Amino acid sequence: MKERKIEITVYEAERPEELAPADTTLLREAANATKNAYTPYSKFNVGAALLLSNGEIICGSNQENAAFPSGLCAERVVLFYAGSRYPDAAIRAIAISSATGGKENPHPVYPCGACRQVLLECEHRAGHPIKVIMGSASKVHVVHSAKDLLPLCFELKEK
Numbered sequence: 058m059k060e061r062k063i064e065i066t067v068y069e070a071e072r073p074e075e076l077a078p079a080d081t082t083l084l085r086e087a088a089n090a091t092k093n094a095y096t097p098y099s100k101f102n103v104g105a106a107l108l109l110s111n112g113e114i115i116c117g118s119n120q121e122n123a124a125f126p127s128g129l130c131a132e133r134v135v136l137f138y139a140g141s142r143y144p145d146a147a148i149r150a151i152a153i154s155s156a157t158g159g160k161e162n163p164h165p166v167y168p169c170g171a172c173r174q175v176l177l178e179c180e181h182r183a184g185h186p187i188k189v190i191m192g193s194a195s196k197v198h199v200v201h202s203a204k205d206l207l208p209l210c211f212e213l214k215e216k
């Protein structure tokens with residue numbers, strides 16, 4: 058059997074000045090969106106902000122439900138909203154932030170597996186990489202493509 062190594066590149070920033078100004082803006086929007094999360098069960102608020110190819114920024118937050126699987130992560134809330142509201146505007150970047158008890162969590166929150174799969178399909182649909190910016194004002198991790206978050210992904214392919 059042959060060994061194959063898969064490498065990904067993650068950029069890490071400890072200060073907002075290390076980020077591109079547009080990425081800082083998107084991350085602030087994501088942090089702001091945590092305020093609209095509905096999280097009576099987990100009390101863990103997540104905000105996601107998308108930059109679209111038309112320059113518009115749209116935001117979403119996680120929405121929970123007493124019938125647990127019926128809730129949805131912030132990322133999928135905003136990605137599906139973008140798809141239904143702006144089907145022709147490609148997504149350029151997504152920023153993700155989290156908060157607990159009204160305070161921003163310092164550590165980056167990474168998208169769950171299901172959100173990575175949805176993000177990757179949005180990237181295929183956009184036809185170019187989507188930058189993923191994950192973090193807070195004090196620590197940010199960036200990958201330049203959704204592909205980096207999901208190597209060996211599922212694809213509907215015949216043969």
Ligand code: THU
Nearest residue numbers: 099101103119130131167168169
């Ligand atoms: N959550 C997100 O919104 N995004 C993720 O990528 C992971 C988890 C939400 C789901 C649930 O409302 C809460 O965080 C705790 O799991």
